[in-house]
Amino acid sequence: MENFIVSARKYRPATFDTVVGQQTITNTLKNAIRTNQLAQAFLFCGPRGVGKTTCARILAKTINCEKPTPSVEPCNQCTSCVTFNDSSTFIIHELDAASNNSVDDIRSLVDQVRIPPQMGKYKVYIIDEVHMLSNQAFNAFLKTLEEPPSYAKFILATTEKHKIIPTILSRCQIFDFKRITVQDIAAHLAYVASKEGVAADPEALHIIAQKADGALRDALSIFDQMVLLGNNDISRLMVIDNLNVLDYDYYFRITDHMMSGNYKDTLLILNEIIEKGFDGQHFITGLGEHFRNLLMCNDPETVKLIETSDSVKEKYLEQARNVPVQFLINSLDINNKSDIGYRASNNKRLNLEVALIQMCQYIQPVSTSTTPPAGPHKTMSSDAPAAVNASSATVQHPAKAAGSEKSGEKTAESPTESPSLQPAVPPAETAIPLSVKPSEPKQKEEPPKVTSPVHTDSPEKFPATSMQSVKSILSQGSRVAPKAEQEVAAIQRKEPLNPETVLKAILTFADRLKEESSMLYTALTAHEPEIGENATILLPLDNPILQKEINKYWNDLLEFLKNELRNDTIQLETVVSAQTIEAKKFLSDKDKLDAMKQKNPELNSLMDQLNLELDV
Numbered sequence: 001m002e003n004f005i006v007s008a009r010k011y012r013p014a015t016f017d018t019v020v021g022q023q024t025i026t027n028t029l030k031n032a033i034r035t036n037q038l039a040q041a042f043l044f045c046g047p048r049g050v051g052k053t054t055c056a057r058i059l060a061k062t063i064n065c066e067k068p069t070p071s072v073e074p075c076n077q078c079t080s081c082v083t084f085n086d087s088s089t090f091i092i093h094e095l096d097a098a099s100n101n102s103v104d105d106i107r108s109l110v111d112q113v114r115i116p117p118q119m120g121k122y123k124v125y126i127i128d129e130v131h132m133l134s135n136q137a138f139n140a141f142l143k144t145l146e147e148p149p150s151y152a153k154f155i156l157a158t159t160e161k162h163k164i165i166p167t168i169l170s171r172c173q174i175f176d177f178k179r180i181t182v183q184d185i186a187a188h189l190a191y192v193a194s195k196e197g198v199a200a201d202p203e204a205l206h207i208i209a210q211k212a213d214g215a216l217r218d219a220l221s222i223f224d225q226m227v228l229l230g231n232n233d234i235s236r237l238m239v240i241d242n243l244n245v246l247d248y249d250y251y252f253r254i255t256d257h258m259m260s261g262n263y264k265d266t267l268l269i270l271n272e273i274i275e276k277g278f279d280g281q282h283f284i285t286g287l288g289e290h291f292r293n294l295l296m297c298n299d300p301e302t303v304k305l306i307e308t309s310d311s312v313k314e315k316y317l318e319q320a321r322n323v324p325v326q327f328l329i330n331s332l333d334i335n336n337k338s339d340i341g342y343r344a345s346n347n348k349r350l351n352l353e354v355a356l357i358q359m360c361q362y363i364q365p366v367s368t369s370t371t372p373p374a375g376p377h378k379t380m381s382s383d384a385p386a387a388v389n390a391s392s393a394t395v396q397h398p399a400k401a402a403g404s405e406k407s408g409e410k411t412a413e414s415p416t417e418s419p420s421l422q423p424a425v426p427p428a429e430t431a432i433p434l435s436v437k438p439s440e441p442k443q444k445e446e447p448p449k450v451t452s453p454v455h456t457d458s459p460e461k462f463p464a465t466s467m468q469s470v471k472s473i474l475s476q477g478s479r480v481a482p483k484a485e486q487e488v489a490a491i492q493r494k495e496p497l498n499p500e501t502v503l504k505a506i507l508t509f510a511d512r513l514k515e516e517s518s519m520l521y522t523a524l525t526a527h528e529p530e531i532g533e534n535a536t537i538l539l540p541l542d543n544p545i546l547q548k549e550i551n552k553y554w555n556d557l558l559e560f561l562k563n564e565l566r567n568d569t570i571q572l573e574t575v576v577s578a579q580t581i582e583a584k585k586f587l588s589d590k591d592k593l594d595a596m597k598q599k600n601p602e603l604n605s606l607m608d609q610l611n612l613e614l615d616v
Helices: 023-034 052-063 079-085 103-113 135-146 182-196 202-212 216-230 236-242 248-259 263-275 280-296 310-320 325-342 348-362 398-407 470-490 499-512 518-526 544-552 554-565 578-583 589-599 602-609
Strands: 041-045 092-096 123-128 152-158 173-176 536-541 571-576
Touching: 023 052, 041 052, 052 079, 052 092, 052 123, 052 152, 092 103, 103 123, 103 135, 182 202, 182 216, 202 216, 202 236, 202 310, 216 236, 248 263, 248 280, 248 310, 248 325, 248 348, 263 280, 263 348, 280 310, 280 325, 280 348, 325 348, 499 518, 499 554, 518 536, 518 544, 536 544, 544 554, 544 571, 554 571, 589 602
Parallel strands: 041 152, 041 173, 092 123, 123 152, 536 571
Antiparallel strands: none
C-alpha cells in the first residue's frame, strides 16, 4: 500500500514560479542570482504557511545548481539537484532553532561552517524558527553571520521578527512575506483538485480559502479533510456544515428584512443561528463583514476589495442597489459598538438583539401623501383645546410665551422658528375644521413683573432681567476685588513680639525637629534670638554650614512662628557669628603655629632649645 502524502507536501512548490502569492520576493531573489549579488545572510519573516521555508529551500537549491535554466530555475538534473531532491545532500543543512537554541548548538554550527563544500558552490544553512535562539546563542552567532566564508550562506526563517535582536537584523537582508490572498489560495486549490480528480464547487474553495486566513498550508490541510469527508466531492453546504462557517445567505436575508424595518423576522433569524450553535461574536463579526462588502459595491473601484467568488459578488452587487449608503455606515457603527461591548456584556444575546433592532429602526417607510401619518402623531379632534390658531396652524409653547413677555420681546409669527415645538397637524389648506364654537377672546392678562431677588435697590448694577451675562458678572467682580483685598489686609494679625514668647516658640519648633535634624536643633538652641524692627526676628548662627541646613526648613519655621505668635508680618533673618569668620584665617599649619606663639611666647624659646622646626 502506497503511503499517503498530504497535499501540502505533495504539491509543495519546487521552483520560484510555482510559489503562490509571493511574486515580488521571488523576482528579487531571481535577480540576485542572475546578477551574482547574493547577500551572506537572508531573513524570511511572515505568518505561518506563506512559503518562507519553501523559498529558502528553492533558493539554496538554485544557487548550487550546475546548469540553471534561463529563467533562473533549478534544472533538477545535475548532481546537486538530484541529491537535494533525494534528501541526501551534504551542502544544504536545515536546523530547527526551536530544539537547538543553546550556545553549544551554535558553536557546533560555527565549526561546521569552517569546512568548505565538497561539491557545489555554496554551503547553505537554513535555520527555521530562529527567534527561539537564546540571547547568548545570538551573540555567539554574530561574528560568523557578519563575516562568513565566501562559500557560506545563511537563510533564517521566523514568524516573530520582533523577538530577534537588532544586531542580527542589521546583518541580514530582510524579506517580509505577506498573507496569501483568498483568490490566490482558491486558484491553487482548484489546481490541486484538478490534479487529484476532485469535483469541487468554486464557492466551497473560496470558503476554505477564507477559513485558512492567508495560510496556504492550512488551506491544503482543510482541503484534504473535505476530500475525505465528501468522497472526492466538495460542495458548499458540506464545507459550511463541517467548518463551523456561517452561511452568507443568513446575512442577505437579514439585510432584506432590515430594509423593510421588519425586526421580528430579523430576531427569528438570529435565534435560528444561535440554535445551530454559532457564537454571537462570530455572527456580529460576519454581519460587519457583510455590510462592509455591500459598502464596497457602491463604487466600481472598490468592488475588487471583496474577497469572494464571482457568483457571490454578483449577489452583493444586486443587494447593494437597494441598500442606502447611509444605512450601511450607520449599521457598521452600531455593529462595531456591539462587537466591542459583547465580551463585557452580561446578557450577550440581548446585546445582539438591541443592535439588530437599532439597525432595523433606521429604515422606516416614507409616506408621500399630504395626510398626516398614523401613529404617535394624532389628528387634532373636536375636543382638542382651543389653543390652536386655525388660520396659521401654529402653536406657541406656554413657557416660551411667558419668557418672551418677561423679556419684553415680540413673539415670532413664523412657524419655522421652533420646529421642535410644532405639532403633527396637517397644513392650513387641509386642516380639519373645529366643530366647537371658538370662545370669545379674553383680555390679555399682564404677566406679573419679576424683579431680581438680589440687590433690588441698585438697578443700575443689577437690571431686572431673568439672567445676567457672564461679562457683566465678571466686570462687577473686578470692581469688588480691591475692596476684598483691603478687608483681608485689615484683618491681618499683628500681635506684638515678646523675647520670651519668641524664644519659647523657636525652642518648640526645634524640639519637633530634634530627631529629623540634630544640626538644626543645635543651631536654634545655641543662641537666643533677637527682635529687630518691623517684626524681624534675627537668628544667630555659628557657621555658614548651618545656613544651608536652616534654609531647608525656612518656610515651615516662618509659618510656624506666624501662627504661634499670631503675627502675619514676621520676617526672618540669619546672622553668622564674627568669631567663625575670624577662624577662617587658620588656613595652614604655619598660621596655627604663629597663633600659638603669639598666645604663649615661651613656646618660641622651647623650640629653640630643642632645635624644633615645622615640617612643611
